[in-house]
Amino acid sequence: MxxxxxxxxxxxxxxxxxxxxxxxxxxxxxxxxxxxxxxxxxxxxxxxxxxxxxxxxxxxxxxxxxxxxxxxxxxxxxxxxxxxxxxxxxxxxxxxxxxxxVPVYELLGGKFRDSIWVYADCQVEPSMEFGEIQRVVEHVLERGFTALKIDVDLGAYTHDYRRGGGIPKDRFNYTADAWEHERMVALVEMVTTAAGKDAAVAVDVHTRLDISSAIRLARDLERFHLLWLEEPVPPENVAAMREVKQATSTPICTGENLYLRHGFRELIVQQAADIIMPDIPKCGGLSECRKIANLAELYYIPFAPHNVSSPIGTMASAHVCASVPNFLVLEFHWLHRDYWTTITTEKTDIIKDGKIALSDRPGIGVELDETVARQYQYPGTTWFAD
Ligand SMILES: [Mg+2]
The missing domain is CATH 3.30.390.10 (Enolase-like, N-terminal domain)
Structure with missing residues (x-):
C-alpha cells in the first residue's frame, strides 16, 4: 500500500x-x-x-x-x-x-479499560454568586458528568470585577493581592459546595500567578480536595512549578503547552507536577503521547490529557487513554455548542454518563460528516483539495 x-x-x-x-x-x-x-x-x-x-x-x-x-x-x-x-x-x-x-487501541497494545472518564470544562464568571454557580454545576451534573473544571484566573478581569475595591492592578503582573486571592478561594468553595460528592472539581489559573501567590492559593485550597490545581505558575520554568508542587498537598497539573517527550522529560523526571496534561491532537499524536504517559508512569504520575478537539480528535485521544495504565481523566470542552454532535456521521454524543465507551470499530471509530462540517469551514482555507 x-x-x-x-x-x-x-x-x-x-x-x-x-x-x-x-x-x-x-x-x-x-x-x-x-x-x-x-x-x-x-x-x-x-x-x-x-x-x-x-x-x-x-x-x-x-x-x-x-x-x-x-x-x-x-x-x-x-x-x-x-x-x-x-x-x-x-x-x-x-x-x-x-x-x-481493528480499532487503534489494539495497535497501541490493547485496552486497560473499556471506557474513558471525561470531565466537563465549564464557565464560572468571577462575579457569580452561589445561586448562579449552582445552576452551572447542576447543568453539568444533569448531563451526566462526574467531574468538572472551572477557570479562576482573575488577573485579566480584575478591573471589571473589583467593584471599586482594592488597588488598581497591572494585568501583566503575576502577584495576586488579597482581594484576588480571597475571590479565587470563594469561587472554589462555592463550586465544590454546589458539586458536593457528585463531581470532582479541578481548577485552572492559566499560568497567571507568581510562586508565592500560587503556594498561598494551593494551600488555602487544600481543604477542598481538588482533582487538581492547573498551571498555577507559567509552565516554562520547571523549577518554579516544582517549588509550588512541593509546598502543597493540592495536586498540581500542567503540560497543555508542551510538545513531544522532550518537552515533558524535565517536568517528569524532576517530578515537578503531580499530574500531566498533554494535548494529544497538538503535541505529537497518539504514539508520542503513549510514550509520554509511559515515562510519567515510571514516576507514578497520572495522565489527564487536555482536549479542545472535536469528537474525532477526542476519540483519537481516548484510544491513547485506554492504552496506558496511568490514565486519570480526559477533558471535554463543548458544553454549549451543537457542533459537538452535528459534525459526525453518527449524530450522537460520544460521551454518555460522563464517559466515552471504546467501540470495536476499525480505526478511530468516528467519522466526519463533511457536508455538515463544511458549514463551519475556517475562512480563507481550502476544503480537502488536491
Ligand atoms: Mg488549562
Missing part, C-alpha cells in the same frame, strides 16, 4: 480544527485532526506531502521521526510543525486501523 494524496480542511472549532485526510492506492483513507497549529500548520502539511506520497502508510513512527528530523531547523521541537505532524500521524493511525480492521 502506498500513500497517494494528503489533503486538508479546517473548521472553526476551539480556534481551528485542522483535518488531514490521507489517501492510498488501496482505496483506503484515514482522517486525522489537530488543534492549535494555526493556518501555518496547513501550509506545513502541504509542504510535507511531497515527502509522504509514494510512502508506506504503516511506518507511522518512522515517517513521523523522518519528517521531524528532516525539518528540525523549521521547528522540530515544538509548535506548528509538530502539530502539523500530529494531524498526519493521527490520520495514519486511522488508516492503519481501517486497513487491518
Amino acid at each position: 502506498k500513500i497517494t494524496a494528503v489533503k486538508t480542511a479546517a473548521t472553526l472549532g476551539h480556534g481551528m480544527h485542522l483535518w488531514v485526510k490521507i489517501e492510498t492506492d488501496a482505496g483506503i483513507s484515514g482522517l486525522g485532526e489537530c488543534v492549535h497549529g494555526g493556518v501555518q500548520a496547513i501550509a506545513i502539511i502541504h509542504e510535507l506531502r511531497r515527502h509522504l506520497v509514494g510512502r508506506d502508510p504503516f511506518a507511522i513512527d518512522a515517517l513521523f521521526e523522518e519528517l521531524r528530523r528532516g525539518h528540525v531547523f523549521d521547528g522540530g521541537f515544538a509548535g506548528a510543525l509538530i502539530t502539523a505532524l500530529t494531524g498526519i500521524e493521527i490520520a495514519l493511525w486511522d488508516l492503519k486501523g481501517k486497513a487491518l480492521g
Whole structure:
C-alpha cells in the first residue's frame, strides 16, 4: 500500500480544527485532526506531502521521526510543525486501523479499560454568586458528568470585577493581592459546595500567578480536595512549578503547552507536577503521547490529557487513554455548542454518563460528516483539495 494524496480542511472549532485526510492506492483513507497549529500548520502539511506520497502508510513512527528530523531547523521541537505532524500521524493511525480492521487501541497494545472518564470544562464568571454557580454545576451534573473544571484566573478581569475595591492592578503582573486571592478561594468553595460528592472539581489559573501567590492559593485550597490545581505558575520554568508542587498537598497539573517527550522529560523526571496534561491532537499524536504517559508512569504520575478537539480528535485521544495504565481523566470542552454532535456521521454524543465507551470499530471509530462540517469551514482555507 502506498500513500497517494494528503489533503486538508479546517473548521472553526476551539480556534481551528485542522483535518488531514490521507489517501492510498488501496482505496483506503484515514482522517486525522489537530488543534492549535494555526493556518501555518496547513501550509506545513502541504509542504510535507511531497515527502509522504509514494510512502508506506504503516511506518507511522518512522515517517513521523523522518519528517521531524528532516525539518528540525523549521521547528522540530515544538509548535506548528509538530502539530502539523500530529494531524498526519493521527490520520495514519486511522488508516492503519481501517486497513487491518481493528480499532487503534489494539495497535497501541490493547485496552486497560473499556471506557474513558471525561470531565466537563465549564464557565464560572468571577462575579457569580452561589445561586448562579449552582445552576452551572447542576447543568453539568444533569448531563451526566462526574467531574468538572472551572477557570479562576482573575488577573485579566480584575478591573471589571473589583467593584471599586482594592488597588488598581497591572494585568501583566503575576502577584495576586488579597482581594484576588480571597475571590479565587470563594469561587472554589462555592463550586465544590454546589458539586458536593457528585463531581470532582479541578481548577485552572492559566499560568497567571507568581510562586508565592500560587503556594498561598494551593494551600488555602487544600481543604477542598481538588482533582487538581492547573498551571498555577507559567509552565516554562520547571523549577518554579516544582517549588509550588512541593509546598502543597493540592495536586498540581500542567503540560497543555508542551510538545513531544522532550518537552515533558524535565517536568517528569524532576517530578515537578503531580499530574500531566498533554494535548494529544497538538503535541505529537497518539504514539508520542503513549510514550509520554509511559515515562510519567515510571514516576507514578497520572495522565489527564487536555482536549479542545472535536469528537474525532477526542476519540483519537481516548484510544491513547485506554492504552496506558496511568490514565486519570480526559477533558471535554463543548458544553454549549451543537457542533459537538452535528459534525459526525453518527449524530450522537460520544460521551454518555460522563464517559466515552471504546467501540470495536476499525480505526478511530468516528467519522466526519463533511457536508455538515463544511458549514463551519475556517475562512480563507481550502476544503480537502488536491
Ligand atoms: Mg488549562
